[in-house]
Amino acid sequence: MNPIDLTGRVALITGANRGIGAAIAARLAAAGAHVVATARSLAAAEATATTFRAAGGSADALAIDVTDYTAVEAAIAATLARHGRLDIVIANAGSIEPIARLGDSDPAAWSAVVDVNLKGVYNTARAALAALLESGGTFLAMNSGAANAPMEGWSHYCATKAAVQMLTRHLHKEYGEQGLRSIGLSPGPVAGEMQAAIRASGLNPVSRLADSAYISAEAAAEAVAWLCTPAADPFLGTDFSIKTAEGRRLVGLDRLAA
Ligand SMILES: NC(=O)c1ccc[n+]([C@@H]2O[C@H](COP(=O)([O-])OP(=O)(O)OC[C@H]3O[C@@H](n4cnc5c(N)ncnc54)[C@H](OP(=O)(O)O)[C@@H]3O)[C@@H](O)[C@H]2O)c1
Structure with a gap:
């Protein structure tokens, strides 16, 4: 790990119960941040927070379904009431299923992915904005190279990630000068349940990647x-x-892997 010190910062992560979200929560806790682990299921969020507390970290758990603006707003209000500040918000919750060519897609299921991947990021940013402006904090959206390239079977995913890329730019344009740090991360293929679903679909070249392609x-x-x-x-x-050598170098991933 890089020597990153986030002591005194309060960081809220959506979809922190598994996959990349759980790893982000663990990493920010290891950097000294107080982590607010959120998940659709309070029990799942609590399980994540309990792990960090057992390891000596500082964490609590809240339920957030990102499709429900009221729930996001309530969780952020609860965080401010408890800690008095919010410094980092990671809009990580995301979905790619069901994977299907547009003509085979179910309209309700397609729309549900928009609710999570796009409206969920909007809901999270909208509810956290005032607190992050107050702290000069960071809003980070987990994005994807899918924002820039159509992939067979992923019309919902590519369209929503492209929209999230624009949302990140908008936040920066409207609030960057006031101190908001808004940024997206495209990690490339990451091993886990989402990639397992992609592989099972067999639909495009990402489903046929070699194991060595995943980080x-x-x-x-x-x-x-x-x-x-x-x-x-x-x-x-x-x-x-971090698909580029330069991105990996800046983050220190090349050095950490060596
Ligand atoms: N894996 C990759 O290769 C990859 C690459 C680029 C970008 N990303 C992005 O990185 C993020 C995390 O991906 P991952 O691989 O960790 O995916 P994952 O293993 O499928 O986990 C997705 C997370 O999102 C949560 N979630 C889904 N719908 C939600 C909702 N309505 N409200 C709150 N949480 C919800 C899930 O919670 P439940 O457990 O309740 O379902 C789970 O915690 C996503 O935004 C994804 O698009 C992933």
């Missing part, structure tokens, strides 16, 4: 921690990629 959720989380530091300020308003 770990911990590597993606290392990038998130770095993006929460002033070192990443030149990239605010953009989607930062």
